[in-house]
Amino acid sequence: MSEKVGEVVCLTGGSGYIGSWIVQLLLRRGYTVHATVKNLNDEKETKHLQALEGAESRLRLFQIDLLDYDSIVAAVTGAAGVFHLASPCIVDRVEDPQRDLLDPAIKGTINVLTAAKKLGVRRVVVTSSISAIVPSPNWPADKIKNEDCWANEEYCKQKGVWYPLSKTMAEKAAWKFAEENDLDIVVVNPGTVMGPIIPPAINASMQMLLRLLQGLYVLEYGVLFSPNLVVWPKGCTEQYEDVFMGSVHVKDVALAHILVYENPSTKGRHLCVEAISHYGDFAAKVAELYPEYNIPKLPRDTQPGLLRSKDGAKKLKDLGLEFIPMEQIIKDGVESLRSKGYIS
């Protein structure tokens, strides 16, 4: 256990895929954790957290709704730091984008930051995404995408890709609030997060791996195609731009959050991927490792214009994070899907 024994932190979205890993790591480091869930009476949200080592004495669960400011205040009270992860993570089609994605992401972020400011929180780590970096069709073709790159809101609206829009608008709102209210925030922008699953249900990114193993790939939001049904139609590859920039192990994402929280000198956004790569690279590696599954043969360049780089997450590497490579991310993800019975 570290010198963090006794320090209280609040983590929104504690029940989720990434949130559960961060709660586990925070408890291991000696923190006392206020983790939020949407429904305290639902064992599927609480039981896996209560089973973590240290939970009995140092984990408190709070029920929040991102649109209910008072519920957030209760969870943040007493915390020196906040990790704000809770946000709808839905890449399939939604009925009402404003209600289902944009409002909870943007208003929720402002509610959490307002509570943090009022209650004297020292630092807030905001979980954004590569979806606030891509799609960015106007980025110079010869330049590797980095933390200066922002997803293009107009493009997202035109294409109806609401999840990247929700993450982009929420992150921009967070930076604006922090500047106007002199609040210390730092941002992590993870790529597609995979690896072992702690909660009973699976999230959107592990769903993506599952679909690939089932011989399906996401061509467009909410529309699944099998390689037997459709050949890669010209012009469709750009859809991938919206959802992929590289993969990252869930343990590395958890560690990244803690590193940026604990290092007071960290500033700005932190791209968090093991490498900047294409979904085609990822699918090819899955096919190589698991020939027994019917993995679709995709073109290698599924993200036209995205330059590959091993050093995309340089800021986090400089903090000492040694990223788990793609091969291990896939193996840990597949193993977890097998052990939970999603695939045989």
Ligand SMILES: NC(=O)c1ccc[n+]([C@@H]2O[C@H](COP(=O)([O-])OP(=O)(O)OC[C@H]3O[C@@H](n4cnc5c(N)ncnc54)[C@H](OP(=O)(O)O)[C@@H]3O)[C@@H](O)[C@H]2O)c1
């Ligand atoms: N997974 C990825 O590949 C990836 C990549 C980059 C960034 N991210 C970001 O990382 C964060 C966590 O994602 P995840 O993959 O762990 O997804 P997840 O498993 O779906 O977790 C999302 C969490 O947010 C909570 N939440 C959603 N809407 C809420 C609301 N209206 N009020 C209160 N809580 C709410 C969920 O509660 P319930 O469980 O009760 O629904 C859940 O705990 C999100 O901000 C996501 O955008 C994820």
